[in-house]
Amino acid sequence: MSRDEAAPRVETSLVYAHGVAALTTLFVSVAFGILASIQLLSPETGAGTPWLSWGRIRYAHTQGIMLGWLGNAFFAFLYHAVPILTGRNVTSATLGRWLFALWNFAVLLPGWILVLAGVSQPLEWAEFPIGVDAFVIAGLALAAIQFLPAFFGRRLESLYVSSWYIIGGLVFTQLAYPMGNIVPEVVPGAQGAAFSGLWIHDAVGLFVTPLAVAILYFVIPAASGRPIYSHFLSMLGFWLLFLVYPLNGTHHYVYSVIPMEAQLTAIAASAILGVTVILVVFNLLMSLRGAGIFPRDAGLKFVVMSTIMYLVVSIQGSLQAQMAINQAVHFSDWVIGHSHLAMLGFATFAAAGGLVHAWQRIPWARYNARAVTWSYWLLLSGVMMMVASLTAAGIVEARLWQSDAPWLDSVRAARPFWLLRSLAGIPITAGFVALLAGLMTGPRGAGLRDVGVVAGADPVRDMTSVLNRAGEPA
Amino acid sequence: MTARAGRALRIAYVVAAVAGVAFFVMSVALLGVWPGRVLDRQVRAMSPERALGLTVSEERGRTIYGREGCAYCHTQQIRFVHADIRRFGAPTLAWETRFDFPHLWGTRRIGPDLARAGSVRTDDWHLAHLFAPRSVVTDSVMPSYAWLFDGSPDRPLQGVRDLVVYLQSLGRARELAGPDGEARARERCDCAGDHMMQMAFGSALNASPARTRTSGTDVPVLPVSVNERRGRQLYAANCASCHGPRGAGDGPAAASLVPAPSDLSSHEYATARIVDALWNGVAGTAMQAWRDYPPDDLAALTGVVQGFHGGQDAAVPDSLLATGERVYVANCVQCHGRDGRGDGSAAGELTIAPTNFRTQRPSMNSSLRAMREGVRGTRMASWTGRLSESEIVAVAAYVRSLYESNGGR
Numbered sequence: 012m013s014r015d016e017a018a019p020r021v022e023t024s025l026v027y028a029h030g031v032a033a034l035t036t037l038f039v040s041v042a043f044g045i046l047a048s049i050q051l052l053s054p055e056t057g058a059g060t061p062w063l064s065w066g067r068i069r070y071a072h073t074q075g076i077m078l079g080w081l082g083n084a085f086f087a088f089l090y091h092a093v094p095i096l097t098g099r100n101v102t103s104a105t106l107g108r109w110l111f112a113l114w115n116f117a118v119l120l121p122g123w124i125l126v127l128a129g130v131s132q133p134l135e136w137a138e139f140p141i142g143v144d145a146f147v148i149a150g151l152a153l154a155a156i157q158f159l160p161a162f163f164g165r166r167l168e169s170l171y172v173s174s175w176y177i178i179g180g181l182v183f184t185q186l187a188y189p190m191g192n193i194v195p196e197v198v199p200g201a202q203g204a205a206f207s208g209l210w211i212h213d214a215v216g217l218f219v220t221p222l223a224v225a226i227l228y229f230v231i232p233a234a235s236g237r238p239i240y241s242h243f244l245s246m247l248g249f250w251l252l253f254l255v256y257p258l259n260g261t262h263h264y265v266y267s268v269i270p271m272e273a274q275l276t277a278i279a280a281s282a283i284l285g286v287t288v289i290l291v292v293f294n295l296l297m298s299l300r301g302a303g304i305f306p307r308d309a310g311l312k313f314v315v316m317s318t319i320m321y322l323v324v325s326i327q328g329s330l331q332a333q334m335a336i337n338q339a340v341h342f343s344d345w346v347i348g349h350s351h352l353a354m355l356g357f358a359t360f361a362a363a364g365g366l367v368h369a370w371q372r373i374p375w376a377r378y379n380a381r382a383v384t385w386s387y388w389l390l391l392s393g394v395m396m397m398v399a400s401l402t403a404a405g406i407v408e409a410r411l412w413q414s415d416a417p418w419l420d421s422v423r424a425a426r427p428f429w430l431l432r433s434l435a436g437i438p439i440t441a442g443f444v445a446l447l448a449g450l451m452t453g454p455r456g457a458g459l460r461d462v463g464v465v466a467g468a469d470p471v472r473d474m475t476s477v478l479n480r481a482g483e484p485a
Numbered sequence: 486m487t488a489r490a491g492r493a494l495r496i497a498y499v500v501a502a503v504a505g506v507a508f509f510v511m512s513v514a515l516l517g518v519w520p521g522r523v524l525d526r527q528v529r530a531m532s533p534e535r536a537l538g539l540t541v542s543e544e545r546g547r548t549i550y551g552r553e554g555c556a557y558c559h560t561q562q563i564r565f566v567h568a569d570i571r572r573f574g575a576p577t578l579a580w581e582t583r584f585d586f587p588h589l590w591g592t593r594r595i596g597p598d599l600a601r602a603g604s605v606r607t608d609d610w611h612l613a614h615l616f617a618p619r620s621v622v623t624d625s626v627m628p629s630y631a632w633l634f635d636g637s638p639d640r641p642l643q644g645v646r647d648l649v650v651y652l653q654s655l656g657r658a659r660e661l662a663g664p665d666g667e668a669r670a671r672e673r674c675d676c677a678g679d680h681m682m683q684m685a686f687g688s689a690l691n692a693s694p695a696r697t698r699t700s701g702t703d704v705p706v707l708p709v710s711v712n713e714r715r716g717r718q719l720y721a722a723n724c725a726s727c728h729g730p731r732g733a734g735d736g737p738a739a740a741s742l743v744p745a746p747s748d749l750s751s752h753e754y755a756t757a758r759i760v761d762a763l764w765n766g767v768a769g770t771a772m773q774a775w776r777d778y779p780p781d782d783l784a785a786l787t788g789v790v791q792g793f794h795g796g797q798d799a800a801v802p803d804s805l806l807a808t809g810e811r812v813y814v815a816n817c818v819q820c821h822g823r824d825g826r827g828d829g830s831a832a833g834e835l836t837i838a839p840t841n842f843r844t845q846r847p848s849m850n851s852s853l854r855a856m857r858e859g860v861r862g863t864r865m866a867s868w869t870g871r872l873s874e875s876e877i878v879a880v881a882a883y884v885r886s887l888y889e890s891n892g893g894r
Binding site: 052059060064065069129130131167168183186187189195197198200206207211217250254258259260261263268269272276342413418423 | 490491493494497498502504505508509511512515516517519520521523524525527550551552553554555556557558560562564565566568569572576577578579581582583584585586587588589590593594595597598618619622624625626627629630631632646672681686694777778779887
């Protein structure tokens, strides 16, 4: 990796802006989620108010988490990582302000208002209406213009694995998004569902996962000072993921009328995906080599747990795609547990780790290490409680559905587990409050001191050299 | 070295771009486009020649179903697995979804699948349920959609009328295709050796245990011993919402159901009558069937219902009964039948079967009320003005004399 003589500039104000937007949209999205969970226990909560009804807030919850929290957190990370990975600046700070405004004020805000007002489309991970989709696509295009040209610098000789994931994520989301958001509106019924299945998985596999894994690959060497275990495994994992992720789609409709060949392809791809993730996670965990599962550095701590949850959720996904298991647990809370292990576990821990890592290295940002550590433990206990209760609920529901019991028995039986799930909202919310406190309180520049960079040093140049050791040619 | 590495990276970019796009295109082709073509062919082959789409009102209802997120708790996709088929009916075929823009298959079931929900329940039940779900289904967790009404369930706004019409259309296309359509689809699906596809044809189209059937359809034999405690629990959880905690027909949903739920406390019921109502429902009314409960539970409920009746009536003079019989024969037999079995010549034309007085004995007050005021929501009209008050009293007493506590068999 070579770079311009002048160190590249990290647009710290854009890291900060997207970080604040990520946390803001996170709190809104979590509030929707908690309200939805309480409504399952106490259905009269908010009854009679259309925009507080369960269906609408569920739309707002998932879209907010994916585009608001994860989207903004990923952008914040990219503003930190892209200059370090490429040795070049992002395209333009002005463009960055446009992207920020577009993403938050032309996508999220109107998207939320519209779905709550009843203007939406009933397609999973695609609930914002088509008018908003146009701005999402425009936003993804702006993001590509903002971040990708740096990777094509004339003097760049090699590309660290995070770069591959970033390029892949930004390019292929652009292709997949219209497929999932628009095609089922014009292709009817079962045929449209086939495309929905593709998108449900691509939203996770081509947007969330590549950017989250880019964070894992970036933060582990950058924060631990240890190079990646194997660049060969990195690249093998990357290519296998991009090959098999999109092929998973139809596993959302196993035992449907969609041709069995397509279902079996997706089921086989799901199994291969599990093996691939074992390989990726092996490479990441081996890179730690003695740093431990609970390293001291807060960003690294989040990222290591994200890596572990990535392994668990992927193995779980591979298993539940298999027909014998899918037949029983499909449609149940097991799947809701799985999706929260993915989005609240793996992706959120990666996003939080990436955000904390970038934040620590903003010289003027406040940072409170204790609060961030609290955040980690609260979130970890909350996620585990939530996933465990939902998984257990799913098993109970699946058993009742296989029996002759009246349908309502499965609803009655789920209630104690739903109560636990709602209670898990307490540590989760507290964890996010602690994360907010960690990034908003404490002395300015405390992050740099926390990671051992002396005041006055250039954090960007410093990190570049750390990653450079890690980033040997792929 | 540097130049070579730079060139290598540029070649890698080109290879990566081609490979990456190829991977993506492959996934769309294999899992989107190709299955779509197979399904298109299947739809063309298996669909009835004139499959019915949705009316304008039904389409509007579908939009509301979509925007309120109904599909996130209720699937509209019965899978090719035995548990689904047993619970909901025949698996969903592609042609049944050909008018669904976008599909509403769903991936989560908190409530039951609705692919064949049409014709399972009455409109008044749906309206009461949408207005206040727990007024009808005590343990439901469904949200209330009260804002779709003008203040009460019997004053629905246009949107919720559309929604109910849409709900009643679910599964209709396949119902209308009928046995001929099923046979045609089976023949043309080119799936003789496809075990999974064959599952689409082997079972009842609509397996909902709540769907009403003709009275008397394969009623189970109930055990003699009854668990009273279980009966009370079941009654409170499933029946009290309409029939009221003491069976007086005054539960929270009662006001919005037409005809109103029976006042169980003002009737004597033969066991067979109750079992039949539980097993087959009462067609044309909001009284659904409860075939998802085992005979033990139905027996326990029967005990609860019979326990609501209390008190003996005073004896009635024979002369009154003779008058009553004369008036009855002249006016009532077309519907209620010569012997009061509800099997008159016109009975088959009625959506709601006329009362069978052999298995069900109203209290004198209840009998008189029905004669004087009619029964709202049924073809039983008011006889005030058509019969004298003494004749009304005589008929009211006469029909009560027909009851046979052994079930009228």
